[in-house]
Amino acid sequence: MARRENPLSAPVDADGRLSAQMRQMRHTAGFSLTEAAERAGWSTNHLSQVENGKQAPSELLIIDLDALFGADGLLLSLYEEVLSERRHRALVSAVEARAREVPLMREAVGDDRWLPEPGTVLPLTGDHAEWWGDITIPAGTILERGSLFTKTWRLRNAGDVEWRDRFLKRIGPTAASTLVHSPRAVQLPVTLPGEIVEVTVACRAQWIPSTSVAHFKMSFADGRLCWPDRYSHGVDLLVTAIEGPSCECMSCRVKDPQAAHAAHASREERQEWMAARTMARVVRSN
Incomplete structure (x- = not known):
């Protein structure tokens, strides 16, 4: 046995x-x-x-x-x-690591952001979430290496706590030659209990042909996870990158309509594309 x-x-x-x-x-x-x-x-x-x-x-x-x-x-x-x-x-202590990413989230919500009091036990009582599906790029999607794409999830506020000044934050490194590249965090709109929020993150497929997975978890503006001991994988995206053209210009004979010249666009153009397509909005209320 x-x-x-x-x-x-x-x-x-x-x-x-x-x-x-x-x-x-x-x-x-x-x-x-x-x-x-x-x-x-x-x-x-x-x-x-x-x-x-x-x-x-x-x-x-x-x-x-x-x-x-x-x-x-x-x-x-x-x-x-x-x-x-x-x-x-x-290279850095945990405090220094947080100091680099937290100001970006704090700046997005301003000085009047809502935060749990220091020492508050998380998760908050009555705070729950439900995954309502992948709207784009289902797990296992095959993309040409380096191509730009948008990943969208739907999440439901399944508890009785209002989601305010929260972010969906990438866990771990945000880029490497074999990893999907993405922004560090996406700010969520105010989401009331029962409402569904649609979160879109603009990403770029890894440059080396491989399979890559990226995990995102909800956090407050100071970087603390909303559910530190729950929803262990958060929401994720998993794509396989393959060889091939990754641009929609005629010379590259486009295969992916969302590629947006990923093969030879300037760094500024790619960053602008990603920033314009990274967003979140409430799509339905109960």
């Missing part, structure tokens, strides 16, 4: 998301821990330690498992997030 595996804790960082994805893909492929370790050429104990977050994985292990599970680069993309977070932690 196969040994029962201990459940993993809800992921709170890139290491946790990688471990959870490794186990999920192993189960989907129908491998026990021992079978996966033997087929990949690693010890069962080592793979167990990595899956449970007790030992850091090597790039070689991730390459072997990505191939074994047929992940098409998804594990490598998550590993890139892990490396980015490690570099980030090594």
Whole structure:
């Protein structure tokens, strides 16, 4: 009889998301821990330690498992997030990291922003959210590398707390050669209990052909997560980038109408395109 595996804790960082994805893909492929370790050429104990977050994985292990599970680069993309977070932690303290992103959100709402009092236990009593679907770019969408696209989700305020001065914030790095590029945060409009808000984020597909996933969670203007121990994955987008033209000009023979000259547009043009298409609006009330 196969040994029962201990459940993993809800992921709170890139290491946790990688471990959870490794186990999920192993189960989907129908491998026990021992079978996966033997087929990949690693010890069962080592793979167990990595899956449970007790030992850091090597790039070689991730390459072997990505191939074994047929992940098409998804594990490598998550590993890139892990490396980015490690570099980030090594360079700056958590306070310095927050200081860089919080002013952007504070500036957006001004000095009269609403914030929970310091020391308030989060989440707030009665504060709940429901995911109401992907409006654009469903999980697994295939895009040409470097192409610009807009991702839209619908979220419902399922509690009895008004959402005011909140943001949908990207968790982890916002860009890398194998990661989808996106803004750090999108401000949400005031959303009353029962209302549905539509959130659109302008993104650019990763430049290296691979599969990439990006996670977003709701936060207050000071960077605190609204639900620090709930909705572990937040909302996400998952795309696979492939080789091919990624521009809609005639010379590139456009394939994606939203590409917007991503192949050779200037940096300023791309930033302007992304800023104009990153927004949120209430679309329905109960």
